[in-house]
Every structure is written in C-alpha cells, then in structure tokens.
Amino acid sequence: MRIPAGTSDLATIDAVPANAGGSTGDGEESLRLLSLVERTLTARLEEALRGVGSSLDQWRILRLLAERGGAPMNVVADHVLLLAPKLSKLVDRMVSANLVLRRRDVEDRRRVLIVVSARGRRALAEWDEVTADVRGQFRDLLGADAEQFEALLRRLQDGLDPAAVEALEQPAG
Template sequence: METARLLTLAERQLTQRIATALAAAGSTVDQWRVLGLLADGRGHAMTQVAEHVILAAPTVTKVVDKLVSQGLVYRRVDDADRRRVLIYASAHGKTALRRWDAAVEAERARLEQDAGDDLAQLAEVLSRIVTRLG
C-alpha cells in the first residue's frame, strides 16, 4: 500500500532530523521519549514506558539502564505494589530534558519552515486516523 510506504518514509525523515538534533545535544530519540514521559513525576512501570515509546521491553530496559547510569532517571519500588518498580526522572534528568526539548523545538521550527503547513495538517490527519483505527 502506497500510503504505508509514504508514512514510513516521512517518519524516517522526520525521526532522522530529530535524531541529529538530539545527538548534538547528547541524547537519542529513545532517551528523549522515555525521559519525556517520566518528567511528569508520577513514576511509570516499564510496561507503560515501553507502550509510550513504542519499543520492545528489552530495548526499553537498555535505554532506561543507560539513563540510570547517567543519573537522569532512577528506579524505586512502588509503595502501592511492592512487586512493581517505577521509574522516575531525576532533577538532573529534568534539566537534560529541557535541553533536549529545546533542540527538538529548534528542529521542529526548521521542519515547519521546510514543510510549511503540511506538517501541521499531517499531524492532525494522523491523530484522527490513530483515534479511528485504535
């Protein structure tokens, strides 16, 4: 199906540009997405993180392990269910996320300049499609 191919091409191009901006700021797309979820301060289980970033659990574990080793996130046993471990963004992680968000925002502005109104329209259409198909 041509639509699926075009979506894949657009996603790869957009992600590559964001990845380049994030690499210059010291991050990866996956790290940025994980930390973006965790910055809400509520703590999230690995399954929630994996669903949010659309990655397999083993891959998310590697990303989180790297973020832990950098002091950007930490794990804590869930007070409500001692069998569960929740992941939180550290203060250092929230600072890093602000830097990473700024890099992504600058790239988003360049993308909008290059793509014009089409990018915003695409986001609206994709949002409706995801809602209808989900």
Template sequence: MSEPAEHVRPSGDESLRLLCAVGRTLDQELDEALRGCGSDVDQWRVLGLLAARGGCTMSVVAEHALLLAPRATKLVDRMTAANLVHRRPDVVDRRRVLVVATERGRAALAEWDAAAAGVLDRYRHLLGSDAALFDDVLRRLQDATGRAGVPGLAGLATEG
C-alpha cells in the first residue's frame, strides 16, 4: 500500500519549508536577544545600514530592513524620536532627504551588534566546520534571487 499523499513530498518542497522555518526561528531568536537591549531586528538592521553607509534615502532603508515603505517611515519616526537617527537634506541633491545615525544610535548599535553576535555564534557553533560553506551558499542564493539588498554591502556581514 502506498503512503498517504501528505507524506509524499518532493525534497525541494521540504528544503523550502526548512529554510523558511530556520529563518523564522532565527528572526525570533535575534529579536529576543535585541529586545534584551531595548531594540528589535528592524531597528538593528536600519542602524547597521546607516553606520555602514553614512546616510540613506527612505527607499534604501526600507529595502535593506525588508519593510514596506509606510512601516519603514513609522520605524524611522520612532527612531528619530529616540534620537537614534535624524533626517537631513542630501548635500548632492537638496530635494532628497537622507536618514543618518546619530552618536547615540551608533553607541546603541555597538551594544545591539554584541547581542546579535551571540545569536550568530550559536548558529556558527551548530554548523561547525560547515559555517563558512553555509555563509557562501546564503550569499549565492541572495545574489541569484536578485534580492541582494542594498548595493555595495556585499560581504559586509563577514567584515569586523
């Protein structure tokens, strides 16, 4: 007798499910670690981008933080009120507004990066000698999907 249809799944489907499940778990663990420092994943992503790039438009911030524009705007508004970022005119194109990290934001980011590093260390430990290979596979997937995030940040995750 054959297996019920619900148990017969192509391995690709299972790989996609596992990738999504691990991503969701990682987001939850990262968010929990950052909340212990008074932050969340979205704020950490935004400040990390701004510290690396200096200043970015809202569209770049939204893309990098994986947020829709209205949610990114609300997040930046909250971060501005907390003096983590501020908006300023672009010196090249005065019509554009850039979001820039404040000194307080940079100080907070240092603490948040330490919390995030703890989560990353746990995953690197679980992967053991495969950690570098896994990083490479993730980068190739990201590049191949055309959703590599913000141009010019490739390799930033391994700097430090």
C-alpha cells in the first residue's frame, strides 16, 4: 500500500475501508456492480426507445412475443418484470395501438395469448434498430466473454428462482 506523504501508517490504515481491495468476499461488490450495469444499460435503452415513441417494457414485450409466437399474460409479466395490473394497462394500450392482439389459445380455450400484430412487427424492427448501438456496445465490451457472461447470469437466475426461469423457457403452446 502506498502511503501519502505526511500521513502516518495508522491514519492511512484506519481511513481505508475494509473492502478497498474491491470485494468483501460475500459478493456485495458484485451485486452492486451488477445493479449499476443494469441501471446504465436500462437508461441507455430507454433513451433510445423514447426517441421513437416506445418504452423499454413495450420493446421487451414485442421481442418476447416475436420470439415465442405469442404468450399468456403471466409469462409476459414474468419476462418484463411487471405486476399484472400495470401489465394489463400497458397491453391494453398496445392493443389500442394495434401493436399486439389478444387471441384465444387453440389448445386451451380458457387461456388468452398475446401475439404480435403486423404493425407490431414493423415497430419491433424499428425499435431493434434504435437499440442496436446499445446492444452492440454491450457485446463489444464483453467480446468473446459475452456467451459465458450470459451463461453465468442464467446460472445465477436458475439458482435464485428456478421456477421463474422454467416458466419463461416453456414453449408457447
């Protein structure tokens, strides 16, 4: 440790936080950094989407529905991390804007699926385009480690809440 000029050894040691080395050993710094990265990426994505009249939640909903071919509300809620009342209002607005449609599930007539409309697919293409720079920066920063990072995040999520991950990964049916 380098001691600043004019400072005693004890004063320097007392002034240095216990975790000055970067990690407390219990993952506290990792959790803080993970939160900081999530907030930064979220803010950048929201800014890009706001410029084209969208929100991060709308983009995430359309992205999920396009990938899955549709999904029930509970799966959408889990994916976009919204409570049912807020999601219902957002989906109602998206239905009114003709971005998504509600369809009865052919396998379970009691269940309603949310699917992307043709207009929603066009909007999603535009929204993907405006978020491409942010997503590209993320991939560029991680480089060859991007896949490993995603695998580690999935492993962490699986360990924290395996039921939620299973629900998200079930094919639309």
